[in-house]
Amino acid sequence: MGILFCSCKKGFLQQTDPESVSIPKFFTSEADVLLALNGCYQSLRDNNCLGEESDLYTDQRSDDTGTNDNQSNAGEPFQFNNFSILPTNTYLEKHWLALYQTITRCNVLLSNVDAVNFSSSTNKAQ
Numbered sequence: 001m002g003i004l005f006c007s008c009k010k011g012f013l014q015q016t017d018p019e020s021v022s023i024p025k026f027f028t029s030e031a032d033v034l035l036a037l038n039g040c041y042q043s044l045r046d047n048n049c050l051g052e053e054s055d056l057y058t059d060q061r062s063d064d065t066g067t068n069d070n071q072s073n074a075g076e077p078f079q080f081n082n083f084s085i086l087p088t089n090t091y092l093e094k095h096w097l098a099l100y101q102t103i104t105r106c107n108v109l110l111s112n113v114d115a116v117n118f119s120s121s122t123n124k125a126q
Contacts, residue, residue, distance in 0.1 A: 023112060024115070027112040027113070027115055030118055033113055036108070036109045037109060057080070057095055061081070076089050
């Protein structure tokens, strides 16, 4: 019993992911900034955010378009069509999570871009 308590720091097992890279250690070059910027744009293209299939949150709420099954008036997608979205709608939850993931990625990029040395001020401004 005594061996178990002496083997770990403070009585708990301290684990770190050997594959992870901390944010300050990631932003070291222009290429890293470009990768992070591409990650911001990639999250915008997610269908839960503003991607090609995100019309459920925009056009399908009007009579401009409709890809839902007109024979059925049930299910979470139909709630968008007839303006009866419930707080438990998982489509809406995924949409908001995707939007805030994009905002978070952009904020991380903007918070760390000043720590990187750029080859020209034009590249940094861009």
